[in-house]
Amino acid sequence: GAGVSQSPSNKVTEKGKDVELRCDPISGHTALYWYRQRLGQGLEFLIYFQGNSAPDKSGLPSDRFSAERTGESVSTLTIQRTQQEDSAVYLCASSLGRGVYEQYFGPGTRLTVT
Amino acid sequence: ILNVEQSPQSLHVQEGDSTNFTCSFPSSNFYALHWYRWETAKSPEALFVMTLNGDEKKKGRISATLNTKEGYSYLYIKGSQPEDSATYLCASYDGGANNLFFGTGTRLTVIP
Numbered sequence: 001g002a003g004v005s006q007s008p009s010n011k012v013t014e015k016g017k018d019v020e021l022r023c024d025p026i027s028g029h030t031a032l033y034w035y036r037q038r039l040g041q042g043l044e045f046l047i048y049f050q051g052n053s054a055p056d057k058s059g060l061p062s063d064r065f066s067a068e069r070t071g072e073s074v075s076t077l078t079i080q081r082t083q084q085e086d087s088a089v090y091l092c093a094s095s096l097g098r099g100v101y102e103q104y105f106g107p108g109t110r111l112t113v114t
Numbered sequence: 115i116l117n118v119e120q121s122p123q124s125l126h127v128q129e130g131d132s133t134n135f136t137c138s139f140p141s142s143n144f145y146a147l148h149w150y151r152w153e154t155a156k157s158p159e160a161l162f163v164m165t166l167n168g169d170e171k172k173k174g175r176i177s178a179t180l181n182t183k184e185g186y187s188y189l190y191i192k193g194s195q196p197e198d199s200a201t202y203l204c205a206s207y208d209g210g211a212n213n214l215f216f217g218t219g220t221r222l223t224v225i226p
Contacts, residue, residue, distance in 0.1 A: 042218035056212045099207040102160035
């Protein structure tokens with residue numbers, strides 16, 4: 001079946017512009033995560049959605065970052081007024097739940113802020 | 115925040131060699147340990163999810179063990195092949211936070 005998809009695959013933007021990244025999870029997966037990996041660093045948790053519950057935003061690095069998900073469908077991650085330190089690979093993952101369930105990752109969006 | 119460490123950071127092995135690497139994690143409040151393989155230009159792919167002390171899981175030539183009392187897991191690759199070249203990530207879950215805490219990975223290169 002279809003896996004997790006993300007778009008765009010690459011995005012180059014100028015400092016100060018807003019960007020929107022999209023994630024299509026696997027159908028039936030109630031949990032959805034956003035991560036990022038900056039150069040030379042590990043995977044960094046950003047935000048977690050579980051069904052219709054309030055999202056866990058504890059990993060968002062600043063108020064320039066926001067994310068939405070409607071029910072168990074598509075999620076968008078928005079970064080406002082991008083900065084060079086936002087350059088990273090942004091990964092989305094979905095799973096049947098948290099913790100003991102394996103996560104299925106999308107191919108990622110490589111964001112470069114110039 | 116859980117401190118998850120992986121070693122070595124990178125290694126090169128010859129095709130046919132067996133190899134192993136380590137993931138260490140806090141043993142208190144342990145709930146689950148994940149291993150993922152991340153090949154260049156592809157998505158991270160789950161290898162194992164382990165929860166029980168002494169657990170051992172195997173998938174083809176790859177296996178993993180878990181020691182929750184001392185807080186470590188080993189990943190073994192038997193008879194390495196060039197297609198095993200990837201970054202291997204481990205991640206720990208403590209049942210408190212919603213997310214996994216990832217190590218920085220071990221980058222394996224298998225030389226033909």
